Amino acid sequence: MSTDNNTHPAAPYQLNLAQDLTATEQEIIITHLQLLPSDYIKKVQKLDSSAIPLTDSGVIIKQVVDGRGLACPMPLLKTKVALRNVAINEALYIIATDPNSQADIVAFCQQNWQTKDSSCLQLLVNHSTTKTNQPSTDASDTASFDTIFHFIITKTDSN
Template identity: 55%
Template sequence: MSADSPSIMVRASYPLSLAEGLSESKQQSIRQLLDLLPAEDTDATAPLNKPTVMIKDMVDGRGLACPMPLLKTKVALRSVDTGESLYVVATDPNSQADIMAFCQQSLQTDAANSLSLLINQASTSDSKAASDHPSKYSADTIYHFIITKTDSN
């Protein structure tokens, strides 16, 4: 599959692909949110040096106060298999520290699966996302996380 394929997007140095099981509306939401992140400035014909990240599901924590984005993330990770990723967005600045600490803690425990935080980046929301849900998503800053479940063995 080529880097310019509509099913693969390159964001923050990672080629991203959406799982086939995602609903069309969820895929559209994910694409709109990922478009807020900077695209990698690379030659589309050059081979990518990182494997494609498969996003299996999304947690929309926009408008939720701490600790809700983290709690929803923990629940959603139950349905993510090893090698798959969860895309999380939040507007609460505390979610950045919470999710980073949660992923770091998973690396230090003896759990069968650890979590790799591939993308931890903030962006400014676009006017379309804010106008779609003006009361729910009033914050200008959106925190993006892509968490991949890895095999620690």
């Protein structure tokens, strides 16, 4: 589902990881994108100064929100905070395990799309789920999750 009609790239998506993502953030993104069906993601490219994409070559992921193990409304609140650091035409990748995050994030994007303000949001990959067991972000314990929800939100121009 997209909050936009037909202005987003068609799946499979090409995703570009911004230069300023840390190695840990890149690893989280790549690891979790590999869990998605192959028809969702065409290519994931790490950007550096020699690999600057054209505007139509895919989505540039600027930040990641790891909401695994967080109960509602924390994944949405972390998403709102992270979007402050995402510029127009850049994206935020969110992973969450709380089923309520699916409705919360979709509604948030739809609400922002309808307001037509300068921070319009476009939800490119909506509630793609994968069933998996993943280690928690804390190295001292492990958490088992049945479903991981994947979201990619791109901040778009209001025009």
